[in-house]
Amino acid sequence: MTTETSSSPQAAVAPLSAETIALFDRECAKYPPVPSGRQSAVMACLTIIQKQEGFVSLERERQLAAYLGIAPIAVHEVTTFYNMYNQRPVGAYKLNVCTNLPCQLRDGVTALVHLEKKLGIKMGETTADGMFTLQQSECLGACADSPVMLVNDTTMCSFMSNEKLDQLIDGLRSATPGAATKGA
Ligand code: FES
Numbered sequence: 015m016t017t018e019t020s021s022s023p024q025a026a027v028a029p030l031s032a033e034t035i036a037l038f039d040r041e042c043a044k045y046p047p048v049p050s051g052r053q054s055a056v057m058a059c060l061t062i063i064q065k066q067e068g069f070v071s072l073e074r075e076r077q078l079a080a081y082l083g084i085a086p087i088a089v090h091e092v093t094t095f096y097n098m099y100n101q102r103p104v105g106a107y108k109l110n111v112c113t114n115l116p117c118q119l120r121d122g123v124t125a126l127v128h129l130e131k132k133l134g135i136k137m138g139e140t141t142a143d144g145m146f147t148l149q150q151s152e153c154l155g156a157c158a159d160s161p162v163m164l165v166n167d168t169t170m171c172s173f174m175s176n177e178k179l180d181q182l183i184d185g186l187r188s189a190t191p192g193a194a195t196k197g198a
Pocket residue numbers: 112113114115116117118152153154155156157158160162
């Protein structure tokens with residue numbers, strides 16, 4: 015059983031809090047006012063939003079654009095370019111499998127298909143228990159180690175045979191309290 019991410023990422027959200035604005039201010043202060051000024055802090059500010067809320071909604075993008083004094087599309091371009099920014103809620107473990115050409119030639123797609131079967135979801139979906147979100151990614155800079163994947167944007171996993179993928183998923187499930195009772 016699978017689920018699309020639960021709540022609507024486009025629902026109305028509260029204004030940016032004073033605490034969030036203060037964090038934005040701190041990031042903006044790290045950059046000189048010219049030539050690009052506050053716009054240079056866009057990635058850091060997006061990271062702050064995602065850390066607080068788990069993803070970056072379109073409304074938050076618009077609020078950030080207003081804060082930075084730039085067009086909303088300039089923020090949206092960044093959010094959609096980098097895999098590390100979630101545009102909707104994701105599972106506890108976000109699995110990004112590289113399927114770029116060099117990895118395609120070395121079982122990258124095989125790894126993705128194996129994970130789809132193992133998790134019972136398609137690429138882009140989240141398991142019903144909210145544990146795993148499966149995504150494709152562009153080159154992770156480790157082509158010689160294919161199949162490669164990135165877990166939660168931070169942990170690189172190399173040479174991911176089907177056996178190692180099974181070990182990873184089973185290990186994450188057993189290490190997560192309550193996972194065994196959540197189904198999937
Ligand atoms: S193409 Fe997959 S890591 Fe480079």
